[in-house]
Amino acid sequence: xxxxxxxDRTRAQLSRLIGQAASGDRQAFQDIYNLTSAKLFGVxxxxxxxxxxxxxxxxxxxxxxxxxxGRFDAKRASPITWLATIARNTAIDRKRSGGNxxxxxxxxxxxxxxxxxxxxxxxxxxxxxxxxxxCLDSLExxxxxxxxxxxxxxHSYNELAQKLNKPLGTVKSWVRRGLKRLKDCMDxx
Numbered sequence: 001x002x003x004x005x006x007x008d009r010t011r012a013q014l015s016r017l018i019g020q021a022a023s024g025d026r027q028a029f030q031d032i033y034n035l036t037s038a039k040l041f042g043v044x045x046x047x048x049x050x051x052x053x054x055x056x057x058x059x060x061x062x063x064x065x066x067x068x069x070g071r072f073d074a075k076r077a078s079p080i081t082w083l084a085t086i087a088r089n090t091a092i093d094r095k096r097s098g099g100n101x102x103x104x105x106x107x108x109x110x111x112x113x114x115x116x117x118x119x120x121x122x123x124x125x126x127x128x129x130x131x132x133x134x135c136l137d138s139l140e141x142x143x144x145x146x147x148x149x150x151x152x153x154x155h156s157y158n159e160l161a162q163k164l165n166k167p168l169g170t171v172k173s174w175v176r177r178g179l180k181r182l183k184d185c186m187d188x189x
Contacts, residue, residue, distance in 0.1 A: 010035075011079055015072070015074045017031050018069050019072070021066060039084065040058055041058050043084050043091065048095055053094060053095075056094065060090050061091075095154055139181055146164070146171060146174050147175060157171055160175075
């Protein structure tokens with residue numbers, strides 16, 4: 001039987017912690033934050049381009065993670081992908097709303113730890129990045145470009161269609177087909 005890699009152990013640890021958080025374990029939630037906050041902050045910051053807005057979005061994202069931990073399914077996504085998707089969607093929602101969101105009480109997320117990335121987080125991020133870049137590079141150029149623009153810069157389909165001067169349906173179909181190919185590649189990456 002093959003030996004588990006560091007990435008496999010990190011994924012297993014995060015999956016276990018999310019399961020414990022779903023049961024109301026605050027220490028497990030704190031551990032999730034310690035392991036992932038730097039990466040998720042980077043996701044928010046890349047989309048919002050404003051430190052304060054990114055910090056606010058990150059706080060909102062962790063509230064969503066706490067409330068939805070029971071919905072995580074390790075068979076459908078890696079834990080860091082699930083967490084990053086929540087952070088990304090929260091940041092995009094904030095960007096689209098102009099940042100006018102109600103602040104969550106500091107009591108909801110008490111004294112979250114340092115912004116310094118952990119060794120585990122760095123290893124998983126490096127592995128995920130390698131696989132993602134390899135899979136993105138395997139896509140057609142137009143699919144790769146619209147996916148990067150939509151997901152890494154937070155543009156909507158309408159914004160992409162306007163930017164590329166293409167019909168909305170065309171852009172949606174490029175993204176849909178590209179994401180299917182990307183998912184297939186990442187599943188076997």
